[in-house]
Amino acid sequence: MAKIKGIILLILETLGAALILFYLRKALISSENHEVSVILPMLIDIAFLAFFASFGGRLAKIIHIAPMAGKIIMGIIAGPAVLGVIAPYSEGVELSRLAGVLFILFEAGLHFDMELLKKNWLVATIIAHVGVIIPLISIGLLGHYAFGMAWMPAIFLGGVFTATSVGLSVEALKRAGKLETDMGNKIIGAAVIDDILGVLVLTILAKLSSEGHLEAMGIVWIIVAVVAFFGGAYILWNMGIAQSIAKYLDTHYVDSSTGPHTRFFFGALMMAGALAAVIGLEPVLGAFGIGVVLSKVDNEIKHSTWEKIEGHMHIFVGGFLVSIGTMLPREALLSAKAWLLAIILTIIGFVGKYLTRYLVKDKVEGHLVGLAMSIRGEVGLVFVAVALANHVLDDVTAAAALLGVIIVTVIGAIWFEKAVMKQTGVKMSEAGEAI
Amino acid sequence: MAKIKGIILLILETLGAALILFYLRKALISSENHEVSVILPMLIDIAFLAFFASFGGRLAKIIHIAPMAGKIIMGIIAGPAVLGVIAPYSEGVELSRLAGVLFILFEAGLHFDMELLKKNWLVATIIAHVGVIIPLISIGLLGHYAFGMAWMPAIFLGGVFTATSVGLSVEALKRAGKLETDMGNKIIGAAVIDDILGVLVLTILAKLSSEGHLEAMGIVWIIVAVVAFFGGAYILWNMGIAQSIAKYLDTHYVDSSTGPHTRFFFGALMMAGALAAVIGLEPVLGAFGIGVVLSKVDNEIKHSTWEKIEGHMHIFVGGFLVSIGTMLPREALLSAKAWLLAIILTIIGFVGKYLTRYLVKDKVEGHLVGLAMSIRGEVGLVFVAVALANHVLDDVTAAAALLGVIIVTVIGAIWFEKAVMKQTGVKMSEAGEAI
Incomplete structure (x- = not known):
């Protein structure tokens, strides 16, 4: 009752x-x-x-x-x-969606353990590559041979399912209290790397579909940008530059209010997101990078500033999640063909990522890694948007792709959380909302 | 050094x-x-x-x-x-400016003492009317007879200086630690009332200048809207509806995070601002009204939610103040005619409001009230914008009006804070930043 x-x-x-x-x-x-x-x-x-x-x-x-x-x-x-x-x-x-995903990645960066990554980088890299290659190739082949699509739309469709949503995975990890564990570190590391791979694939496909050919320089440039960006973030992190700036603010700016610190965190986040976009990467990668850099700020300042930043998280992170749902058009809900295609894509998309579980020795941990990696999101939606803009996918296929991304995400999130509950014995209602 | x-x-x-x-x-x-x-x-x-x-x-x-x-x-x-x-x-x-002024008024409403207003309403109403009528008439007469302007632009120019900036005055009061005093109550009460009068004058002038005639219904409607809006806010406040909603959220929504409360405060603020705009009032009046209504929420919830809302204040209130400065065009800084006109307008605009000091019995308090009321802001800028849109003011006069609003605000703010310092013996650097 x-x-x-x-x-x-x-x-x-x-x-x-x-x-x-x-x-x-x-x-x-x-x-x-x-x-x-x-x-x-x-x-x-x-x-x-x-x-x-x-x-x-x-x-x-x-x-x-x-x-x-x-x-x-x-x-x-x-x-x-x-x-x-x-x-x-x-x-x-759109503002809420972008701000929300930036804040999610910012928090992930702030809590990311670089020392732990030094141990995990190899397995994270392998998980990322396998998780990108399997969906891309299997859906591409299926689209071309089973559905009779041309190669370009078929591969684009595969591209939609390449990238794990690092934003949504982090959110799921956080809710499960697994953000700062060894497993969380592997998942975030792999998700960040496959985001980069996804951007690489998208850049190649976008150039091919809009210009009909590919400049080698485009790919070289992205690789240079990635190396420069993350190299730069690593150096800034290693130097502890964030702590120097926070100290400087304390001396010259802060009186009785934490305002200057809040503005520094907020502004640095937006600046890093914009910088990443300018050099051709996804803004979320910039948000993650600056989070890692700022993680070196003194715990006391970090904590009091985070109290204020959470005010933005409360508004924008929920807004991001809701706005992902709004991207599903009604046609997709009503078209039988779209549902059929979406279900096939969901299964392949899910299995293609879930197979990464066999790359992790521990069985239980592997299960969780596979589930967490199966969550897609913003990069997949960007693929669909670019495909529509370049007239590569027709409306029904695009709707099916969107539907597939949302189904695999909802199911992945539910299964991941159930698996964590089973493992830890914590009930969902006790875990509470992350945000 | x-x-x-x-x-x-x-x-x-x-x-x-x-x-x-x-x-x-x-x-x-x-x-x-x-x-x-x-x-x-x-x-x-x-x-x-x-x-x-x-x-x-x-x-x-x-x-x-x-x-x-x-x-x-x-x-x-x-x-x-x-x-x-x-x-x-x-x-x-524009987003930062609007959000900032809404948050300022929201805070003013949250701290506004309705019981105290019952004592102060008469003096606040008189201060508001005198402070509107003197600048409107004196600048209007001066513009027409001394500068040879037509009646419509002359009165519009007077209109620019009618409304005290309730946002900026509140900010000044807060910094001085005078927000919740008897004097603060009078100033905010008067500023809110003269904001309403300013909107009334603006509506009349805008209709007259764009349509050439005036419908009596327009004025009647604004008066009805004001009565309905503030009557409604008073009833909701009296019923303590905010506390019932907060309790309901606690039962059905809140787990371990204050997120639902933050979203309730933020959303209620924006909704009230929009509602005020829809019925023809300034959004800031809605923000003030909902602040008063929400002031009835339990202190514990109010305090923990305010911690998060402050994250938005830190970003948007400063943004609002900076954005007011950006509205000054370079022509105004370089034109001798604009400066001359601006200085005359500043003096009349300042004196016209400062005279309200004689409506307060206590001399020191009267001095502070006069200074606080002299601060103008967003409503004055709206007057200029409407005048430009309806081609009532030429560019130089509009620039002079903007310059005058900014000078009178900067000087008013500096003098007000110096006067408070002198009265209380607190040094500025000790008072710290309000935000």
Whole structure:
């Protein structure tokens, strides 16, 4: 009874919020005042993504699934697939999505143990390469020979499933309390490396599909950029530059407020994300790198500043998860062909990554690594977006790819969390929300 | 020596940040990826506004002026008037400005003592009306008879100086530790009321200048909206609805994280701002109203949630102050005519508000009230924007009006803080930054 009452209340709250959002947004954008018609709707979108994230957390609690999955599902409900009150490509939603994933990677970097990586780098590199190559080749072959697609769209489809979502995996690890373990280190290391590989594959495919040929310099440049970026981050980390800056701020800027430290952390994050984008990498890699660099800041300053940064995490991380769900179009939910294709892609996409479990000696740990690596996300969605922009994939195939990414992510997240619970004996409801 | 070294370091840091911002922004917007070329620059603008706010705080510390004034001056330096690396109307800057002023008013509402207002409402109402009528009439008459302007632009010019900036006044009060005093209550009460009067005047002038006539319904509607909005806020406050919602969240949403509370506060703020805008009021009034309503939330929840909301304050409030400075165009800095007009407007604008001191019995308190009320800001800037859009003011006059608003604000803030220091014996450097 309590459960049914909870579900009814949740449905009423969700519908109520959706109605308010719908009418408020409509009234705002009809204003003649630029601030009211353009800027305020962005803040409203950010706010309601956050509300839906809260609803998603409650949904997860009621039906006993991972909160992350609950939030993505709530995004599917709020987005064009069902209620249609949140537009996945409005500026406020895009801002929330980008800021959210940057904050997730920032936290992952702050907690990343570089010393541990020195031990794990080989296995992480192998896991990353295997996890990229298997889905790319198997889906590419299947698309070409079984579905009769041309090579380019078939390989693009494979590309969608190459990259583990380092953002979502970190979120799952954090919730499970495994972020700073040896296993967490391997998973994050592998996820970061396969993100880089994914970007490499995407760059090659994008150039090939839009220009019809490939410049060797493009690939060389990405490799140089990766080496320079992570080399630079390693050097800054090793020098402990972050601690020097924090000390400098303490001497010259800080009075009674931690404001200058908050602004330093926030600004450094955005700057690193932008720098990564400028040299052709994904912004998330920059966020991860600067997190590692700033992890050297004094624990006391780090802790008090993190209290403030969490205010942004509370708004934007949930917003990111919900906004991923909103990217599923209604056509995908209604098309039988898209579902069939999506299920096939989900299975291959899942198995292709899960096989990485055999690269880890310990069986239980291998199982968890395989599940965590199967979670996809933003890079896969970027593949779909580029494919659509270059007219490589048709609408149904693109919808199927999106659906596949979301299904494999929701299932991967649920299974990963269940496996962790089984291993540690901690119940989901006790673990609580990470954010 | 230490002072000169400090100034040189600050100049180098400011120029360094400006250079990085310039090249980073340029590289980002040339990208073909929408997320990189549109969304990331918004985050970068928000981040660098925050950096410049830190620099402004340090500038204020070195040359012993109010931090608020230091941040506005740093905005003038970063904006088109000097370095030109921050565009005052880019979306990230507008977002920061709006979010910042909403958070300032939200905090003012949270700390506002409704019981005290019951005692002070009459004097606050009188201060507000006198402070609106004197500048409006005196500048209007001066513009028409002394400068030979037509009535409409002359009255518009007067309108620019009608409304005290409740955002900036609150910030000054907070820094001085006077936010929750009897005097602070009078000032905020008067500032909120004259904001409403300012909106009323603006609505009338905007309709008259764009349509050539005035519908009585427009004015009636605003009065109805004001009564309904503040009546509603009072009823919600009286019912203690906020505490019921917080309790409900605790039961059904919150696990180990304060996330749902942060999202509730943040979302309620944006929703109230939007609601105010939809019924034709300024969004800041909505932010103030919801702050009053939420002040009834349990102190423990309020405190832990505020820790997180402060993360947003640290970024956006400084961003708001800097962005006000960026609104000054270079022409205004270089035109002798604009300076002359601005100085005249500043004097009349200042005296016109300062006269409200004689409405307060206590002499020292009256002096402080007069100074605090002389601070203008966002509503004045809205007047200028509407006047430009409706071609009522020419460029030089508009620039002079902007310059006047900024000068009167910087001087008012400095004098107010000096007067508070003198009264309480607290040194500025000990008072520290409010944010």
